[in-house]
Amino acid sequence: MKFRRKLAAFTAACVLGTASFTGMEAEAAEIPEYMRSVTYFGDEWPINYWNSEDKNMEENMARIAADGFNSLILVIPWREFQPSEVGSYFNERAFARLDQVMDCAERHGLGVVLRLGYVWDYLGATETPKRFAAITKDDGPERKLWLEYSKKVYETAAAHENFWGGFITWEDFWNYTENMGRDMAMSSRIRMAKDCGYQAYLEKNYTLDQVRGFYGPKLETFEQVYIPYKDHPSAELFYEFYDHFLTELTTETQAVFPGLSLEIRADGDIVYDGMGGKKYYSHSATYPCPGADYAALMYSVSMGQENTGNKISASTALEAMTRNLDSIYAAAGKPLYIEQLLYMDSTEAFSHNTQVEDEQVGEFVRNLAPVLSGRTNGYGLWVYRNYVNNAVYNSQFALDQEGWSFSGDSRIEERNGSKAAVIGKKGSISQDLDGRIPGSSRIHVEFYAEAENGGASVTVRLGGDEQTIHVGEGKTYRMEFASLPRYTFSITAERRIHVDDIRVYTYEQNGRIYERDGSAGDLAGDFRTLNGELAAE
Structure with missing residues (x-):
């Protein structure tokens, strides 16, 4: 059974303000009812993929299709595709590579889903562009840049028949919330609260007395509202504001990228009551993801677990996943696309997270179909093939001497x-x-x-x-x-x-599916089994 994505050429042309739309005729792309995806970055890793040669592209995609996957997820770094903050300047070389990858995917029967706005790349002097923080200001130049970039990416991808839409993620925009835990002067906190629209949001949605209930009685005006400290009760208001910002950004971007979804933040954040108590703040306000057919989701086995470096059985992990997805699905009111299914995670920084017992990971994967069915419209892998965190830009000299x-x-x-x-x-x-x-x-x-x-x-x-x-x-x-x-x-x-x-x-990311040299890992057969069951359903 198939369904058609509701992206008629006429609608896209009206939204984008164009009389015609090259490559999109009368029909929209045809998408399988269930997406089985691999995040693709060739023989490198996401941060430097777009400046690599990807010499084995045809071979890589043939193997992905043979393993029962029907789609790719491509991360599209904002800065690498739109390096300049002046005017409408784009990195046309990156867009040409996007065309190349989508053409190759189509030859192998693979659809393409785009992760818009990926924050990491090596093109500039710093890894995290300031524009990701400044985009919180809805009338600022960075928001205009974002919409130009989103529109250009959409126009390029939608010209291909195997384009299946895209999503943005909370994690690419989350760095601004880290200001709560940073050592900053109060004047800076107040200025940032104004610049990002936090003060205006509170004034629109709360009375001053209500805000004092979080900030304390000394708050005299909304102009004194500051970016909260992470352990202060007012952090709850800032999380609420940020959920509003993410939803607003998604909706605004949908005007130039129809159907865009949002990877919701399923993890709760601790908020304190100032009297020694604490609770978890849920970001469920983002779950409905208006304007999208699905809510995107990163799901880890560690969700809701102890996360003390402990191991759990496959059956325990599957039972917990069923409960968690039921809860998220009910709040979203629409299918979930688990575009990052973390069945395991070898990232050194998250070594404390709960994992499935090593010898039972295959059992967990083989028994995922009943858990995914009815709750999700697809899943995706981040580590289909092992990779290293290569610090070298233009490591394969695809861009000649650039960066060297x-x-x-x-x-x-x-x-x-x-x-x-x-x-x-x-x-x-x-x-x-x-x-x-x-x-x-x-x-x-x-x-x-x-x-x-x-x-x-x-x-x-x-x-x-x-x-x-x-x-x-x-x-x-x-x-x-x-x-x-x-x-x-x-x-x-x-x-x-x-x-x-x-x-x-400094490290190799291990997914136990394929080694860096292309040889099969012990989980390759388990994912082929899973894909076969999902395709049959």
């Missing part, structure tokens, strides 16, 4: 359809990696290298440390470095060598 400094007789050459760096005699290539490497005891470096005429001595420097190796036959060379406070990375060769696929990282 070349010295000596060094240049870019194309070999067998793939670009690589050629480091000439006594030459080098280097890149500043400051701010991209998380704290860790060890840093891993790997790269493909090939030397001519008997080999070459190659020196790799990371921060103030260096190692020298002999490069001969073409293969991947690996080494480890100690953690340092600052990181400039460079490779210097005594004789001419070819270098490609450079990675500097």
Whole structure:
């Protein structure tokens, strides 16, 4: 059974203010009743995918389709697709890659869902653009930029018959709430409360006496309202305001990206009553997601669990998931698209989260179909293939020398359809990696290298440390470095060598489905089984 997404060409043309819409004829895209998705980022990871070559794209997508998945989720970093904050400037190279990926997906029978506004990329000097904070101001220039970007992404994607819509996530916009826990002067807190519209929201929806009930009796005017401290009772009002902001942003964006959904925040946040008591604040106000056919959701096995590094059985996890989804589904009033199904999570920062017993994860996956059916219209995986948190921009030289400094007789050459760096005699290539490497005891470096005429001595420097190796036959060379406070990375060769696929990282994300080299993990068959059951239903 199939349903058609209600995105008629005429409606889109009217919303976008265009007389015609290239690529969208009379019919909308046809979407299966159940979406089985993989978040796709080729052989890299989401932060630097759009500046990689993705040399194995056809092979990757053929395997995804063979495993029973019918769609891809693509993360679309706002800054990488719209780098400039002046005018309507877009990174056309990124949009061309989007066309390429969607064309390849269509060849393999895969639909495409877009995660709009992904916050992380390496294109600018900092990882988190200030515009994500400034977008809270509904009449500011950043909101205008956001709508321009959203419209451009929609126009590009909707020209393809395999476009299945998109969603934004609470997590990409959540950093502003962290101001509650930051050390800031009261004057800054008051200014930010005004700039983001928090003061105006409270004045519109509450009396001053009601607000004093949260902030205290000393509050004399709404102009004195400040960004709350995280452990203060007034934090509840700020969470409420932020739920309103996310819903408002979704609705406003739907005017240029019809049907856009929102990944709701299913986790509760602790709020304190000022007398030693506390409760959990629910973000259920965002669950209905008006204007969308479904509410998007990130679901982790850890939801509602102890999260003390403990392990639970597959049956316990499945029972808890059934209860949790029933509750969220009832509040949303529409199907849930679990675009990030965290059946396990090897992220070091979340090692305290509850996990399914290692030997029972496969059992959990194989028994998911009855839990997902009737409550969800799809699920997606974040780690279909293991990846590393590579800190290198343009690591495969798809963008030639962009992001790199070349010295000596060094240049870019194309070999067998793939670009690589050629480091000439006594030459080098280097890149500043400051701010991209998380704290860790060890840093891993790997790269493909090939030397001519008997080999070459190659020196790799990371921060103030260096190692020298002999490069001969073409293969991947690996080494480890100690953690340092600052990181400039460079490779210097005594004789001419070819270098490609450079990675500097601290951890590997493991999903137990496919290894980095493409070999199947122990869960690959379990997901094929799950997909087969969901497709049959």
